[in-house]
Amino acid sequence: MAERAALEELVKLQGERVRGLKQQKASAELIEEEVGKLLKLKAQLGPDESKQKFVLKTPKETLTGKYGEDSKLIYDLKDQGGELLSLRYDLTVPFARYLAMNKLTNIKRYHIAKVYRRDNPAMTRGRYREFYQCDFDIAGNFDPMIPDAECLKIMCEILSSLQIGDFLVKVNDRRILDGMFAICGVSDSKFRTICSSVDKLDKVSWEEVKNEMVGEKGLAPEVADRIGDYVQQHGGVSLVEQLLQDPKLSQNKQALEGLGDLKLLFEYLTLFGIDDKISFDLSLARGLDYYTGVIYEAVLLQTPAQAGEEPLGVGSVAAGGRYDGLVGMFDPKGRKVPCVGLSIGVERIFSIVEQRLEALEEKVRTTETQVLVASAQKKLLEERLKLVSELWDAGIKAELLYKKNPKLLNQLQYCEEAGIPLVAIIGEQELKDGVIKLRSVTSREEVNVRREDLVEEIKRRTGQPLRIC
């Protein structure tokens, strides 16, 4: 007993030690060593159901190669003697696997589902470990920039329809970034880390970014300055044309390709009527490693009224880009299937919409019930059951209280709380007269409706088409 309590205490302390090391981002080996000790302690504690006595270091799946550093955030399933499994980290890699597996060369598909990441919620506020992703992708070999333009059109349509405020879509191109860093003098090995510094420009000042690049990442100051000349620029198609004339940048083949594609993209976006929402932004250097061409990110524009608010409402609400090399990594013959797509940040949008509803004190209905079937006196349950069944059979959304003899007041109160707009009241007198009393919950107006006309009357009032849906 005491021994067990002591062991449990040791397990708890070791668990805290492990968490502490992870927070401090201690070396991977040290963390692994301490996790090993923790698991040994737990094993000593004695298994209830899990009888596993040792840790299997699962060989990292090919999944790992796709996520780089983030692969430590993948949830693994316990090895129970069968295949080694992990929970999906995003929807893009499963998509690439699906394409390769079915040998598809083109498809336009959306996928809305939950994904799983062992983020440390303390470090990344508001981040969940299980959350929705909402992806749309066009895979296939097509004429340049047409599907890319459609992705941006879709992004704009969605963000407009959601009515969560004004937004801007920042656009850049991986090849332009590559070329730009090359002519500024950034070595290949520093590419990724400089990208992540530059990407912070939307949140912090250039001075801070430069300090990080020079001070922390060992970039030469003059290189940083050259980068600064470019990345602080943003604009429309005129900026694209200006850069195409840039003496240094135009010497770089990659940058030229990227600029050429962006020019074409802007032409199409103008035809789609969304060019006013798009900004070519050289500081956009976001995301995962697999983008190969155009990249984009949509941000909400903070209104003056919200200036003092918690910045949760500001930030990226959608993003995407072109990734031509991913499917080839899965295909046994390395066959490439070019892809371009977007992901809507629905979790953030849920927060924003919820915040707005609260601010507007909007009541959110959780059901769609149109009419409550109620009784005015006792011993009318049979009549209520018959009537509600008729309404259901006619496709009307109806409810009744699960009480034999409910009070009318309680039934009306139920409607008010649930937001049900109509009550169909059965009363002894009305039954004799062959009518039902139809009452509006909000206005309290009542009218007697003949039983045979009730369905039509309810449908008329609720704007429902007369045929059964």
Place this chain on the structure above:
Amino acid sequence: MAERAALEELVKLQGERVRGLKQQKASAELIEEEVGKLLKLKAQLGPDESKQKFVLKTPKGTRDYSPRQMAVREKVFDVIIRCFKRHGAEVIDTPVFELKETLTGKYGEDSKLIYDLKDQGGELLSLRYDLTVPFARYLAMNKLTNIKRYHIAKVYRRDNPAMTRGRYREFYQCDFDIAGNFDPMIPDAECLKIMCEILSSLQIGDFLVKVNDRRILDGMFAICGVSDSKFRTICSSVDKLDKVSWEEVKNEAVLLQTPAQAGEEPLGVGSVAAGGRYDGLVGMFDPKGRKVPCVGLSIGVERIFSIVEQRLEALEEKVRTTETQVLVASAQKKLLEERLKLVSELWDAGIKAELLYKKNPKLLNQLQYCEEAGIPLVAIIGEQELKDGVIKLRSVTSREEVNVRREDLKTGQNRDFNFYYGYFIDYYWQKWPDTTPFSYKALGA
């Protein structure tokens, strides 16, 4: 090299040994011992990324849903959800994993089929095995005393697919439950009404709902002389489909086999929905053991998917995987700009439209694309028509064509244009009624 090959062979043999023991239902300790040996061997094999052959498959017992399967699934869910909403149900969602301790002790013998997550130093987690236990946990956690809710989500069971043919390890459950203290049998009756409405609307054939009561079974076995200890096993014999311990009422909906199907594979026959009353579950979670009576039902959607898919195949019905109403096409070259402008106007008017991602597609290819995808209309832009200010609207099936004026076309902001275009497309839709997006013929409509 040779050593590695030998190890790989040992791993393979040991894996087969383990599978064999599981099939024979050998003792748990023996299986555990052999699994332990297998894991040791695998550990010795060590990680070897460079030589690891990448196998392109979904995990055993799981599948991707293709667009065609999704179309069936969407329609089936649509029918079911409409019914739940018609009865005033709210909807909830819960995480795919629960704390391991939440699921412990709730599933009896079936506990060994639970997927556990690896211990990575945090909470011990398991994938949910059904939606009922999470529901009970939700009620207890939020101290709810009544709710009418539905929940449609995937659940996870480490079944051995070889033993239970057609069974997946990841599959949809579709639950509806009424929790709360109410006057007797009213919510129970509504559950059965819902079950019948759903099965009728799905039009998958005649069905029958079998009803019984746990208390009647208890009483019956008692007076027949069955000892308490033999209760469960006798029940099992009496009804092979008994898997869960519904405490009081158990009912089950069964599809009736039509005479024509009598000779077929019995996959189309069997339980498609089940449910009952379970008053004690929430009390298991509540710290004070407060009971919340519950009654509910579960629709066997996976079986229904199969049935609908089989019917569509048998009837050779084409299933559309998109809802596109019109393809914007060009009759000659150098009309991409015009196509992009027009498709954008249609989208802004809420019309479901597409265009081919080619600068200069051949008209024939564009028409063929429509036939394959089941798109009913083509809006053809041609040089002459552009000069005349019209678009040629063509029915893909009947091949009739008509010229439509474009003169009131603005950049999608003109309300009249939007109305006109929307109305026009709808009008032509009605004129050519064989162009509904998803054929209900297979569903008997």
